[in-house]
Amino acid sequence: MAGEVIYEVKNVSKRYGSVVALDGASLKLHAGEVVGLVGDNGAGKSTLVKVLSGAHQPDGGQIFLDGQEVVWDSPRKALEHGVETLYQDSGLAPHLTVSQNVFLGREIVQKGFLGWLGFLNSKRMEREAHQDLEEVGIAVPASNRAVSQLSGGQRQAVAIGRAVAWAQKVIILDEPTNHLGARQAGEVLNIIRNAKAKGLGVIFISHTLPHVLEVTDRIVVLRLGRIVRDAPTSEFNGDTLIGTITGTIQTIKVEGD
Amino acid sequence: MTDSKQASSLVEKSPLKARISNLLGNQSVVLVITLVVLAAFFQWGSGGIFLQTDLLGTVMDQWGSYILLAVAQLFVVITGGIDLSVGSTVSLSSVVAGWFVVEQLKVGPEVTGQAALPYVLLIAVICLAVGLFVGLVNSFLINQLKIVPFIATLATMGASNGIAVMISVGQPLQGPNDWDLGTLWAIGDFTLPISTMVFITLVITTVVGLFLHKSRFGLYTYSLGSNPFATRGAGISVERQVIKVYMLSGGLAGLAGAYSYVRLGAGSNTSGMGMELYAIAAVVIGGASLMGGVGRIVGIALGTLVLFVVQSGLLTMTVVQVSPDLKQVIVAILIAAAVAVQTLRKSNRK
Numbered sequence: 001m002a003g004e005v006i007y008e009v010k011n012v013s014k015r016y017g018s019v020v021a022l023d024g025a026s027l028k029l030h031a032g033e034v035v036g037l038v039g040d041n042g043a044g045k046s047t048l049v050k051v052l053s054g055a056h057q058p059d060g061g062q063i064f065l066d067g068q069e070v071v072w073d074s075p076r077k078a079l080e081h082g083v084e085t086l087y088q089d090s091g092l093a094p095h096l097t098v099s100q101n102v103f104l105g106r107e108i109v110q111k112g113f114l115g116w117l118g119f120l121n122s123k124r125m126e127r128e129a130h131q132d133l134e135e136v137g138i139a140v141p142a143s144n145r146a147v148s149q150l151s152g153g154q155r156q157a158v159a160i161g162r163a164v165a166w167a168q169k170v171i172i173l174d175e176p177t178n179h180l181g182a183r184q185a186g187e188v189l190n191i192i193r194n195a196k197a198k199g200l201g202v203i204f205i206s207h208t209l210p211h212v213l214e215v216t217d218r219i220v221v222l223r224l225g226r227i228v229r230d231a232p233t234s235e236f237n238g239d240t241l242i243g244t245i246t247g248t249i250q251t252i253k254v255e256g257d
Numbered sequence: 258m259t260d261s262k263q264a265s266s267l268v269e270k271s272p273l274k275a276r277i278s279n280l281l282g283n284q285s286v287v288l289v290i291t292l293v294v295l296a297a298f299f300q301w302g303s304g305g306i307f308l309q310t311d312l313l314g315t316v317m318d319q320w321g322s323y324i325l326l327a328v329a330q331l332f333v334v335i336t337g338g339i340d341l342s343v344g345s346t347v348s349l350s351s352v353v354a355g356w357f358v359v360e361q362l363k364v365g366p367e368v369t370g371q372a373a374l375p376y377v378l379l380i381a382v383i384c385l386a387v388g389l390f391v392g393l394v395n396s397f398l399i400n401q402l403k404i405v406p407f408i409a410t411l412a413t414m415g416a417s418n419g420i421a422v423m424i425s426v427g428q429p430l431q432g433p434n435d436w437d438l439g440t441l442w443a444i445g446d447f448t449l450p451i452s453t454m455v456f457i458t459l460v461i462t463t464v465v466g467l468f469l470h471k472s473r474f475g476l477y478t479y480s481l482g483s484n485p486f487a488t489r490g491a492g493i494s495v496e497r498q499v500i501k502v503y504m505l506s507g508g509l510a511g512l513a514g515a516y517s518y519v520r521l522g523a524g525s526n527t528s529g530m531g532m533e534l535y536a537i538a539a540v541v542i543g544g545a546s547l548m549g550g551v552g553r554i555v556g557i558a559l560g561t562l563v564l565f566v567v568q569s570g571l572l573t574m575t576v577v578q579v580s581p582d583l584k585q586v587i588v589a590i591l592i593a594a595a596v597a598v599q600t601l602r603k604s605n606r607k
Contacts, residue, residue, distance in 0.1 A: 055489075055490075074492070075489065075490060075492055076492030076493075076494075079491075079492045080492070085490065087486065087487075087490050091487055091490070092484065092487055093479070093480040093483035093484040093487045093488065093550070094483055094484065094550070095479055095480075095482070095483035095550035095551060096476070096479060096480055096483060100476060100480075101487075104476075104480055104487070104488070104491040104493070105491030105492040105493050106491075107473050107476065109473065117468075117472060118468075118472040118473035118474050119467075119471050119472050119473075120471060120472060120473060120476065122471075
């Protein structure tokens with residue numbers, strides 16, 4: 001089912017002053033695999049996401065993409081290598097239109113001199129944004145509408161659709177089902193399944209454990225900056241997952257290869 | 258497995274209603290109506306002299322001297338910042354340019370007409386360079402020293418004013434000038450309320466406006482003000498955009514300094530005094546939000562016009578005499594009214 005190892009971090013650590021946010025965390029992600037990343041507040045999830053997305057540089061450890069060691073000195077570099085991240089609650093610019101958001105940072109410019117000056121081909125971007133979103137399973141009203149005019153669920157759909165449409169290899173979703181109703185959350189989970197079917201590696205960070213249990217193939221549990229459990233989702237149920245997160249269930253250090 | 262039909266709850270009905278309320282909420286439409294009403298009112302209040310070419314020419318000249326500052330301010334305001342240094346940049350740039358031509362090249366006000374044109378061009382280039390430099394300093398303070406724009410530009414405002422006084426020793430530096438640049442165009446017996454200077458600012462405003470609304474640079478300006486985190490997350494260098502926007506703002510303020518030089522025939526350390534307030538007023542009246550992400554060039558051009566129609570209009574009133582000292586108060590009331598209308602409209606839309 002799952003393919004090759006596509007993305008890997010080995011023994012990464014990160015400190016903020018005297019606070020150890022990540023303490024030697026290692027993680028593997030295969031193509032076509034959905035890995036759930038869970039942990040209590042302050043467990044280091046956000047820090048790990050930032051390291052994976054290139055927003056922060058780790059103090060120690062290595063990152064491998066397709067078996068090649070990579071160093072992300074900016075989010076842009078990660079994006080260029082096919083690693084997309086949807087940050088919690090900060091994915092879109094509300095004053096821009098749907099298509100402007102979908103293409104933000106990757107605009108299509110006009111041909112010739114005007115393009116050299118940076119003039120945009122808005123019509124083409126509107127058309128393509130619409131197609132891209134439909135392809136990943138989202139039908140958005142008009143791609144020339146401002147995002148601020150969309151409902152919360154629609155905004156989240158656009159944000160995820162954007163990430164999935166652009167992702168070449170890996171997609172990192174930080175709390176994508178937050179603030180969503182049951183039905184819309186279900187649709188988000190479907191989009192994740194689509195991404196998986198496309199052969200992308202998906203890292204799904206969430207506090208909503210039923211969603212994690214529903215959509216992931218494997219779950220990685222973080223506690224106090226360390227990975228305390230890394231096992232197939234089938235080995236967890238709601239109770240054991242909560243126990244592992246809070247530490248009431250003792251864990252052996254990371255399984256796996 | 259999921260197709261677009263299944264994702265139907267993420268779809269909304271036709272945006273027609275939103276479009277209609279958008280049109281009614283369009284700042285430019287409101288401003289044009291305001292202008293027509295104001296013009297009619299002042300025409301009546303002045304006993305029929307307001308809508309004459311001379312007076313309109315004066316209004317347009319004021320518009321020209323402020324529009325570049327308003328546009329400069331607009332870009333910064335869209336990013337969610339503010340540039341208090343634009344007025345002092347007018348003073349500093351005109352003084353530096355005047356000092357260079359008068360003190361270094363030893364060319365004085367006796368050179369006029371066509372012969373002065375090369376000097377005027379040189380002055381414009383110097384003004385532009387000084388403005389770009391002030392903008393660079395602003396962006397350095399904001400990016401590198403992490404000072405909020407309000408304080409950073411307050412600092413450069415003070416510094417620019419101080420340096421302008423030091424260079425000029427508080428005296429206007431009178432230099433070469435082609436006064437024709439500021440005179441109204443005449444076609445036969447017919448005079449248009451527009452001068453070469455006003456025409457040039459109109460062209461600059463249009464070109465800059467096209468970049469704001471149609472180019473990648475403009476898009477990043479909006480996205481920065483709309484959501485800096487999303488902008489960074491999209492792989493855009495926020496720092497580089499801040500440098501570009503503040504340098505553009507400084508550069509336009511420098512060109513406004515050149516405008517001021519041509520208007521006065523001199524570089525003066527008081528020429529830009531208080532102009533930043535009018536620029537901010539014009540931007541707010543023109544429909545931009547100081548919270549960032551909102552504002553259009555047409556709105557700002559009209560907002561600036563409203564400002565000076567009101568000012569000149571009040572002075573021509575004969576039905577009721579209005580003291581010139583009142584104009585500051587009137588401008589303040591206009592700003593408050595514009596913001597109030599903005600807030601009302603926003604809450605209506607929800």
